[in-house]
Amino acid sequence: MAGTGYGAELLRRQLNDLSRNPPDTFSVGLPDEDNIYEWDIMLMGPESTLYEGGFFKAKLKFPSDFPNMPPEMTFVSEMWHPNVYEGGKVCISILHPPGEDAYNSQESADERWRPILGVEQIIISVISMLSDPNDESPANLDAAVQWRNDLKGFKRRVRQVIQKSQEEG
Numbered sequence: 001m002a003g004t005g006y007g008a009e010l011l012r013r014q015l016n017d018l019s020r021n022p023p024d025t026f027s028v029g030l031p032d033e034d035n036i037y038e039w040d041i042m043l044m045g046p047e048s049t050l051y052e053g054g055f056f057k058a059k060l061k062f063p064s065d066f067p068n069m070p071p072e073m074t075f076v077s078e079m080w081h082p083n084v085y086e087g088g089k090v091c092i093s094i095l096h097p098p099g100e101d102a103y104n105s106q107e108s109a110d111e112r113w114r115p116i117l118g119v120e121q122i123i124i125s126v127i128s129m130l131s132d133p134n135d136e137s138p139a140n141l142d143a144a145v146q147w148r149n150d151l152k153g154f155k156r157r158v159r160q161v162i163q164k165s166q167e168e169g
Contacts, residue, residue: 007066011036014119026123037062041073041123045162049131050155054162058088058126060119070095070113073126077165080157082133082144091139094125 015036018028027042038061045054057076063069073095075088083091093111138144146154 050158051130054165067115082138085139
């Protein structure tokens with residue numbers, strides 16, 4: 001599945017740009033050179049956050065109708081965070097389909113996916129999520145409750161996750 005059309009071309013361009021000018025906070029690559037719709041991500045835990053020092057592996061899977069619909073991002077490395085489901089799937093507004101959500105009035109359409117957004121904006125949003133968890137609409141209820149009620153325990157759990165990510169690195 002080589003991928004043809006506008007979405008595939010856009011992804012190739014973004015991959016080339018990020019490979020030529022790699023950011024300090026993450027790196028990208030393809031696990032299969034013939035599939036532009038699945039990317040490997042290595043995210044460095046942001047400085048001055050609980051996740052500093054971590055090396056977190058993730059996958060970005062793009063739908064065939066990208067850029068009209070958002071990709072899905074899933075941590076492969078263990079992650080303990082209110083906005084990451086137990087299976088690793090990231091839950092943030094920018095990765096939600098475009099338009100209003102009848103079930104979530106807190107989230108406006110301009111916070112959700114828009115075709116003008118690119119891979120770099122997605123990853124920057126995930127880095128921001130690590131820095132500032134949103135416990136108002138958690139994907140991982142246990143992590144959100146611990147974040148709110150037992151910050152010391154939450155920090156201890158995150159340190160274990162970071163240590164594991166360094167060993168797997």
